[in-house]
Amino acid sequence: MERHSGTCPLTRRQIVDEYFIESRNRLLEIAAFLDRLERAAPESAERDFRVQAFEAALRLLCDDEPARVQRVQMLLSDPSTQLKAKLDQKSATGAHDHWCGEEL
Amino acid sequence: MRYIDHHAHMVSRTTDDYHQMALTGCVAVTEPAFWPGWDRLSAEGFEDYFRHITDFEPKRAAKYGIGHYCWLCLNPKEGEDRELARQVLGRIPHYLECPTVLGIGEIGVNRVTRNEVETFNDHVALALEHRQLILIHTPHLEDKWKGTRVIIEALGQRPEMEPGRVLIDHAEEHTIEMILENGFWTGLTLYPQTKVSLSRAADMIEIYGPERICVASACDWGASLPLAVPEFVLEMRRRGHSEALIDKVVYQNPVEFLGQSPNFRLQN
Numbered sequence: 001m002e003r004h005s006g007t008c009p010l011t012r013r014q015i016v017d018e019y020f021i022e023s024r025n026r027l028l029e030i031a032a033f034l035d036r037l038e039r040a041a042p043e044s045a046e047r048d049f050r051v052q053a054f055e056a057a058l059r060l061l062c063d064d065e066p067a068r069v070q071r072v073q074m075l076l077s078d079p080s081t082q083l084k085a086k087l088d089q090k091s092a093t094g095a096h097d098h099w100c101g102e103e104l
Numbered sequence: 105m106r107y108i109d110h111h112a113h114m115v116s117r118t119t120d121d122y123h124q125m126a127l128t129g130c131v132a133v134t135e136p137a138f139w140p141g142w143d144r145l146s147a148e149g150f151e152d153y154f155r156h157i158t159d160f161e162p163k164r165a166a167k168y169g170i171g172h173y174c175w176l177c178l179n180p181k182e183g184e185d186r187e188l189a190r191q192v193l194g195r196i197p198h199y200l201e202c203p204t205v206l207g208i209g210e211i212g213v214n215r216v217t218r219n220e221v222e223t224f225n226d227h228v229a230l231a232l233e234h235r236q237l238i239l240i241h242t243p244h245l246e247d248k249w250k251g252t253r254v255i256i257e258a259l260g261q262r263p264e265m266e267p268g269r270v271l272i273d274h275a276e277e278h279t280i281e282m283i284l285e286n287g288f289w290t291g292l293t294l295y296p297q298t299k300v301s302l303s304r305a306a307d308m309i310e311i312y313g314p315e316r317i318c319v320a321s322a323c324d325w326g327a328s329l330p331l332a333v334p335e336f337v338l339e340m341r342r343r344g345h346s347e348a349l350i351d352k353v354v355y356q357n358p359v360e361f362l363g364q365s366p367n368f369r370l371q372n
């Protein structure tokens with residue numbers, strides 16, 4: 001049982017009625033993004049940790065465990081508290097490279 | 105509907121935005137000092153910005169019956185430059201005398217560097233010395249969890265710091281618990297693409313309850329919605345939540361947090 005069970009006042013049916021179409025749309029957008037990656041020029045096929053994180057997150061969505069958003073968030077996060085010695089870049093990239101140094 | 109947007113960078117918005125906000129029930133905005141999207145050359149640049157948000161912007165908002173308050177600092181995106189930070193920090197106390205200044209913010213970290221943390225700590229010391237409220241920016245994307253953790257640990261080093269006088273903003277699903285558990289206020293910033301969507305914000309209110317949580321548009325010069333708070337109200341109504349709960353989140357909570365500053369006075 002999900003520990004936050006019962007906190008949304010809508011029934012399952014009402015949630016589906018309200019949110020199915022927009023969620024369906026987002027699902028198709030993700031499918032199209034993955035297809036677009038496959039259609040990309042072959043020379044750009046090198047490892048990209050953002051795509052690795054994205055694919056790991058998609059696998060996570062298919063398990064039956066609760067708190068999917070927190071788990072996806074942590075999958076995309078830097079889990080350390082080590083301070084950087086100096087500023088490397090102004091903006092974040094959106095994912096943490098958990099696979100740095102690993103063989104593909 | 106009545107609401108307060110506690111995080112709005114109105115210097116980047118048009119007068120039409122004030123008009124729309126007034127039409128949708130906005131009674132006050134608070135403007136944290138932030139990065140303009142490019143680095144300023146000198147402390148004088150900050151001084152002009154402080155004049156902008158303490159003098160010009162309240163007058164512009166007043167034409168629409170909206171109260172305008174602000175927070176002062178050198179923001180986290182420019183916090184790496186320690187010498188600039190030292191110069192800007194020296195100019196802040198003078199502006200704390202302005203009648204619409206609520207405190208120090210939005211301070212915090214960006215890429216979580218040593219210098220950024222030192223600049224953050226200097227701002228916290230200034231706020232405590234002058235008994236000011238504190239508004240904290242947490243980094244976005246992959247740096248958010250780490251930055252939030254480091255900020256909470258840094259604040260924990262100061263026994264004189266009262267968590268109820270600090271709002272740690274831009275919370276998301278993986279940071280909201282640690283913020284609330286440590287007694288701080290938090291903010292959910294509603295963005296069309298990044299940050300928190302309307303539906304995820306409503307989810308977090310349902311899961312964690314409405315205590316010590318505010319919502320804001322964080323509208324600025326980037327892709328953002330100045331009407332995000334009234335949009336959030338519609339999302340909450342879509343879920344069947346009561347008007348009393350909605351009013352608590354979008355009006356009473358910000359009044360409770362911001363009202364700890366003697367400068368925050370709503371008309372009637």
Ligand SMILES: [Zn+2]
Binds near residue numbers: 111138241322
């Ligand atoms: Zn901001």
